[in-house]
Amino acid sequence: GDSVTQMEGPVTLSEEAFLTINCTYTATGYPSLFWYVQYPGEGLQLLLKATKADDKGSNKGFEATYRKETTSFHLEKGSVQVSDSAVYFCALSDPGGGADGLTFGKGTHLIIQP
């Protein structure tokens, strides 16, 4: 079945540091890929997405590129802020593989210190 693997947390960085959160996937079909974010006390919300190979999703200074050859969708940000502290989930959608909804990774807790 489909699966998503992302780096274990927590990840602790200083403000203005460069961020990378690794994500790799396995899928039966040809999936769309997502990063969702969960801020403290809030529900999951979509951060960015990419629907085909070599697409780059971007939002709020975050970027991720759909790499089919390495089955990866790593999240990056050039200069993090304290307000970026949250839990980040990599996910995929693979309706062509017979799955409904999203398959999520375990989440990575990001802590940004001032």
Next chain:
Amino acid sequence: GAGVSQTPSNKVTEKGKYVELRCDPISGHTALYWYRQSLGQGPEFLIYFQGTGAADDSGLPNDRFFAVRPEGSVSTLKIQRTERGDSAVYLCASSLDREPTGELFFGEGSRLTVL
């Protein structure tokens, strides 16, 4: 607000009791999903509704779990004879249709604790 609303936000119950969790999706969204999130894990798919019908219930762990959406809007997740292992955050999400790009709008979840 116009987002997905879930009630209760917290529920504490005793082992063996019956529990209902409610989800009110975004108006006009025909697709509705239930997920379960255990501590330290990502959300796990439980069931998907398209309109009133359960299009995919393959994620329900056993027959103690059941969900309905009788009018194609509000949904209720029902758990019978609760067990301690059922303790988790139950998330509801909705989308405008069954979107292949998979963008879902989530509620804040119902945290269930079974003592």
